[in-house]
Amino acid sequence: MASDSARPGPLSAALPADPAGTEAPIRAFWRRAVLFVAIGLLIYGAFLAIAEYRVRQTGERNPLFRIATVTAPPDVVILGASHAMPLGFEEIGPALEAAAGRPVMTLAIEGGGVVPNAFLFSALLRKAAPREVIYVLDSFVFLSPQWNEERLADSGLFARAPYDAAIFGAIMAEPAAWPVLAGYLTGFDKVNGMLHLDIDRSEAELTRFDRVYRANDQIDSQRIAYLFPAGGDDLVATYVAGIERMIVDAQASGIRFRILLMPAPPRYSERLPASHTRVMSALTEMLERHRIEVIDHSGLLQDDENYYDTDHLNRQGALSYATDMLGPLLADTGPPGSSGD
Amino acid sequence: MLPNSLIFLAFFGAVTLVHYALPRRYRWWLLLIASIYFYSTFDPRYLLLLGWSTGIAWLGGLALEGGHAGGARRLWLQLSVAAQLAVLILFKYVDFLIGIAEPVLQPLLSVQEAVALPRLEWLLPAGLSFYVFSCISYLVDVWRGDVPAERHFGHLALHVSFFPKLIAGPIERAPDLLPQIRAGGVFVPEQVVFGLQLLLWGLIKKVVIADGLVGFVDAGFSSPAFQSPVTVLIAVYFYAFQIYCDFSGYSDMAIGMAAILGFRFRANFRRPYLSRNISEFWSARWHISLSRWFRDYLYIPLGGSRAGRLRLYLNLMIVFAVSGLWHGAALTFLIWGAANGLGQVVWHMCRPLLARIAGILPGWLFAWLSVLLTFHFVLLTWVFFRAGDMQTALAVLGRIWGAMPALPGLLGSYSYTGGFWLSVALIAGLILVEWLEERRPVQGWLPALGPMLRWPVYYAGLGLVILLGHWGAAEFVYMQF
Numbered sequence: 113m114a115s116d117s118a119r120p121g122p123l124s125a126a127l128p129a130d131p132a133g134t135e136a137p138i139r140a141f142w143r144r145a146v147l148f149v150a151i152g153l154l155i156y157g158a159f160l161a162i163a164e165y166r167v168r169q170t171g172e173r174n175p176l177f178r179i180a181t182v183t184a185p186p187d188v189v190i191l192g193a194s195h196a197m198p199l200g201f202e203e204i205g206p207a208l209e210a211a212a213g214r215p216v217m218t219l220a221i222e223g224g225g226v227v228p229n230a231f232l233f234s235a236l237l238r239k240a241a242p243r244e245v246i247y248v249l250d251s252f253v254f255l256s257p258q259w260n261e262e263r264l265a266d267s268g269l270f271a272r273a274p275y276d277a278a279i280f281g282a283i284m285a286e287p288a289a290w291p292v293l294a295g296y297l298t299g300f301d302k303v304n305g306m307l308h309l310d311i312d313r314s315e316a317e318l319t320r321f322d323r324v325y326r327a328n329d330q331i332d333s334q335r336i337a338y339l340f341p342a343g344g345d346d347l348v349a350t351y352v353a354g355i356e357r358m359i360v361d362a363q364a365s366g367i368r369f370r371i372l373l374m375p376a377p378p379r380y381s382e383r384l385p386a387s388h389t390r391v392m393s394a395l396t397e398m399l400e401r402h403r404i405e406v407i408d409h410s411g412l413l414q415d416d417e418n419y420y421d422t423d424h425l426n427r428q429g430a431l432s433y434a435t436d437m438l439g440p441l442l443a444d445t446g447p448p449g450s451s452g453d
Numbered sequence: 454m455l456p457n458s459l460i461f462l463a464f465f466g467a468v469t470l471v472h473y474a475l476p477r478r479y480r481w482w483l484l485l486i487a488s489i490y491f492y493s494t495f496d497p498r499y500l501l502l503l504g505w506s507t508g509i510a511w512l513g514g515l516a517l518e519g520g521h522a523g524g525a526r527r528l529w530l531q532l533s534v535a536a537q538l539a540v541l542i543l544f545k546y547v548d549f550l551i552g553i554a555e556p557v558l559q560p561l562l563s564v565q566e567a568v569a570l571p572r573l574e575w576l577l578p579a580g581l582s583f584y585v586f587s588c589i590s591y592l593v594d595v596w597r598g599d600v601p602a603e604r605h606f607g608h609l610a611l612h613v614s615f616f617p618k619l620i621a622g623p624i625e626r627a628p629d630l631l632p633q634i635r636a637g638g639v640f641v642p643e644q645v646v647f648g649l650q651l652l653l654w655g656l657i658k659k660v661v662i663a664d665g666l667v668g669f670v671d672a673g674f675s676s677p678a679f680q681s682p683v684t685v686l687i688a689v690y691f692y693a694f695q696i697y698c699d700f701s702g703y704s705d706m707a708i709g710m711a712a713i714l715g716f717r718f719r720a721n722f723r724r725p726y727l728s729r730n731i732s733e734f735w736s737a738r739w740h741i742s743l744s745r746w747f748r749d750y751l752y753i754p755l756g757g758s759r760a761g762r763l764r765l766y767l768n769l770m771i772v773f774a775v776s777g778l779w780h781g782a783a784l785t786f787l788i789w790g791a792a793n794g795l796g797q798v799v800w801h802m803c804r805p806l807l808a809r810i811a812g813i814l815p816g817w818l819f820a821w822l823s824v825l826l827t828f829h830f831v832l833l834t835w836v837f838f839r840a841g842d843m844q845t846a847l848a849v850l851g852r853i854w855g856a857m858p859a860l861p862g863l864l865g866s867y868s869y870t871g872g873f874w875l876s877v878a879l880i881a882g883l884i885l886v887e888w889l890e891e892r893r894p895v896q897g898w899l900p901a902l903g904p905m906l907r908w909p910v911y912y913a914g915l916g917l918v919i920l921l922g923h924w925g926a927a928e929f930v931y932m933q934f
Binding site for chain 1: 459460463640642645646904908911912915916919920921922924
């Protein structure tokens with residue numbers, strides 16, 4: 113670094129030498145620049161057309177794709193984070209619909225807290241109103257913007273979002289989504305991801321869904337520490353208010369809104385920290401005020417053979433849950449006011 | 454707002470258009486406001502530190518030029534530099550020093566339990582080391598009379614905070630940049646084109662190559678004892694290119710953006726992995742602006758190579774140990790710096806032997822062997838730079854070393870994904886480009902080509918960035934310094 117015997121020669125600048133004054137043909141430069149940009153835009157437009165076509169051809173699970181391409185109003189919509197995602201995997205979705213006897217659309221997203229789910233709900237309402245919303249509740253999403261504003265601002269979320277007026281409207285209506293507006297309008301995220309459009313399924317569904325978890329204390333503790341870091345309680349009220357707005361909107365549209373606590377193994381639920389309890393007590397008061405039913409299935413499917421990791425249902429667990437537990441429950445309770453309210 | 458994000462590029466485009474729309478004498482205003490806004494997007498509270506460093510540099514510069522006697526000038530210099538270093542120490546080194554003090558205090562206090570002192574746990578402001586060094590070099594330059602004290606606070610503030618270089622350099626020197634700031638940034642089409650080329654090349658290095666390697670590197674360096682040796686080996690090789698493309702990519706972008714705005718920065722990297730020895734690597738090819746800083750403000754004042762061989766070795770070790778700590782307050786960085794210093798010492802000691810070997814071997818063979826040897830030495834030291842702690846660094850080296858005899862057989866069992874081969878192809882492309890650049894610099898032949906030949910190259914580069922870029926995925930590694 114400092115050996116003056118090996119000192120670089122004259123401190124050669126990175127730039128070329130000064131051109132001969134400012135008499136350079138500036139007008140010609142701008143003409144070339146405009147032509148270069150115009151050709152570039154044409155090429156980009158071609159890429160964008162291909163990317164949009166591929167998104168529409170290969171779209172499958174992505175919630176924004178499902179909203180954009182919805183043809184008939186779904187009867188039941190399931191919102192939530194990764195715990196709810198298996199309800200839409202492969203044969204689980206059809207099995208759930210068969211058991212419920214009603215069309216069910218799962219819009220859950222990995223790491224999706226209240227803010228991204230409210231966004232999805234807002235986009236869906238612009239297209240079609242379901243008869244019922246099942247919100248799969250995870251207490252950890254009330255503790256950090258990571259699962260909320262930051263997740264919604266994640267441009268990757270929009271990489272498979274087709275152009276759609278409802279999605280555009282939802283972006284405009286939610287300030288937390290504004291950072292992705294430019295990417296969505298220019299289609300940059302789609303073009304950026306156009307080489308990775310083969311399979312529109314989550315990594316969990318593709319590689320882990322058939323696994324059976326072998327309990328490990330260290331991994332369980334790490335998982336809880338990751339989901340429930342210290343602090344963050346100050347945000348609970350904000351996100352409880354967010355879910356309350358969803359409930360008010362749903363009720364105003366005549367949509368039944370229910371909260372679902374998914375099955376969780378005891379080695380997971382017994383480790384839940386005090387912040388979980390605080391979130392649940394803050395929610396309970398609000399849910400009671402709005403007379404929202406809470407379906408507590410957290411005590412079901414307690415064996416590890418039903419989970420592919422610390423806390424997510426595997427194929428066996430999800431199938432059993434969809435056909436024997438959630439499906440019949442959705443079938444029993446019809447439209448709003450019929451029962452359970 | 455990370456420089457590898459679309460929002461930043463839009464911000465930069467808007468600043469550029471307004472910059473050239475303004476009369477030259479007002480342009481510094483815009484650039485200063487833009488720089489302050491840019492820095493505030495990380496955390497507005499950081500502006501206080503930036504303001505402190507700038508204010509101290511400005512007042513210190515004026516005091517140094519205020520006609521004081523020699524002793525008073527030296528005192529002003531010491532006070533100003535100490536005020537700069539205080540910020541650095543407080544935000545970067547206090548917790549590290551507390552950590553060192555704890556085991557020392559235990560026997561001193563004659564207590565049974567381990568001493569646990571409270572930590573500050575302050576978040577290190579982005580780019581702090583860079584702008585503090587920039588301010589110190591300004592103060593020393595004024596003290597030496599290399600540059601007159603800048604009376605215009607706004608011009609000096611822009612020199613310190615100019616956004617293309619604010620968070621990770623290059624560490625520009627006042628005699629180079631201040632006159633350009635006063636001139637206001639001149640629109641020169643050739644320079645703008647050059648800047649755009651460099652900006653594109655920097656983006657390719659960062660968002661296409663470096664960020665594509667992150668997953669492989671993280672896999673090898675997280676719990677290396679439980680990873681396959683091939684995973685760890687790949688992580689070590691890929692990290693060499695990740696850190697290079699990440700940092701030099703930022704430098705290229707910074708130099709390119711400055712050129713687009715009409716400013717000239719010095720080159721900060723020159724194909725470092727083609728160095729034939731570790732001295733060349735540090736003095737002429739890797740992070741050149743920092744090397745110059747240490748050379749001019751530490752190594753030469755220590756006596757450089759003029760005070761005998763032993764003193765030369767000692768000076769090299771001191772400079773590189775300090776350089777290691779400049780990068781981070783951790784034992785791993787100290788070891789990394791010391792290893793590089795030791796490498797230089799050994800190289801100096803072996804020069805006669807190397808000259809004899811060079812006389813025996815064919816020139817091309819000696820050159821390639823030198824390049825390979827230097828690269829692998831640097832590779833080895835990067836393990837300490839990347840590992841979060843000594844335990845991880847030793848586990849990485851132990852995992853590779855322990856499996857060395859079986860490695861050829863293990864290579865076949867690794868799961869070679871499409872992403873892996875894409876990364877290998879991109880690295881091969883990078884090496885090819887750098888090798889060609891070494892033989893015949895692009896600036897020598899590219900501008901001479903017509904648009905029909907040049908533009909497809911640009912569109913291909915843009916295509917790479919748009920189709921394969923990992924946008925906004927990762928911060929620049931050197932931002933943490």
